Amino acid sequence: MKAIIIAALFLYSCSPKTPEASAPGPQSLPVAQIYTGSETTFQEYPASIEGTVNVQVRPQINGALEKVYVDEGAFVSAGQPIFKINDQPFRAALNNALAAQHSAEATLINANLEVERLTPLVQNKVISEFQLKSAKATAQIAKANIEQAKANVATASINLGYTLIKAPVSGYIGRLIKKQGSLVSSTDTEALTQLSDVHDVHVYFSLGEKDFVNFKEQYPGQTLNEKLKQLPEVKLILADETEYTKTGKIDMIDGQFDKTTGAITVRAKFPNPQGLLRSGNTGKIQLSLKHDNALTVPQSATIEVQDKVFVFLLTDSNKVKKQAIQIVGKSGTNYLVKDGIKSGDQIVMSGLDRLQEGTVIAPQRTTDKIAKN
Structure with a gap:
């Protein structure tokens, strides 16, 4: 029996060994190089819309309202009768x-x-x-x-x-507070109606102090009036998120900041030939800001952790480094980067969820440059 066991052990030791499974190689991921270029970002600010002229129509005498010649929302021309007092x-x-x-x-x-x-x-x-x-x-x-x-x-x-009240300007009639037969007085707290001249409209929005400084530094000119002439046209986004067909021009910046809000009021003027915009409408003003020598990174090539944005930099020996970046704006699907990376750096474009600090990858370098020239 002992001889049989010794023979079996001898045969096992002489049999060929099964090869061990080899370790997987580095994962292959796309990598692109970052370059600087010119970019334009858009910032949006809540805005309110008013006619270029908003007139409260009030009686200047006391009496009974005998006739109302117009209906609410009607367009009237300057000088057209709208009310008649007995x-x-x-x-x-x-x-x-x-x-x-x-x-x-x-x-x-x-x-x-x-x-x-x-x-x-x-x-x-x-x-x-x-x-x-x-x-x-x-x-x-x-x-x-x-x-x-x-x-x-x-x-x-x-x-x-x-006794005959006429329209002081051309525009649209608002609510008719008093009806025919009502007693009216020059001391009434409410106006008979409000008349809005909306062939052009003024769109008001506010800029914080930091935004205002950045905004005016973008454009040449020694004085604020000179800078206003250089400002590009602005867009109006309506309440339903559609873009108004006409562009506007910033023509006024308030003389001082509001002490309560710390913001300054800015006004843009928009043409309104079809009367689509009315006083009281709201929307958002879209401002464009040009950035020279900007670094851009696709949002898809970033990850966000605890309110910080990171990219994976390709370093020596094809190792990746998790690098925090500072974002200053967005342009389409790209982030504009102020700090954290520099021109010439290479970043991983996808597969970030499978990466950790120090992971070795097999880079697939693309010929695309991440910037708009």
């Missing part, structure tokens, strides 16, 4: 003022006749000069009464004209 009391007041003027004119005629009658009598020393002076004073009073009567006529005429 004018009967004001016509009566004008007639009384005219009657008082005619009476004063008649009184002046009588006073002048008296002066003419007394003048020769004084010259011939029939009566004393005092009586003539008194008659002339009466004539002067009559003249003054005529002037006052004319002023009263003018006031009554103006008030009568106020």
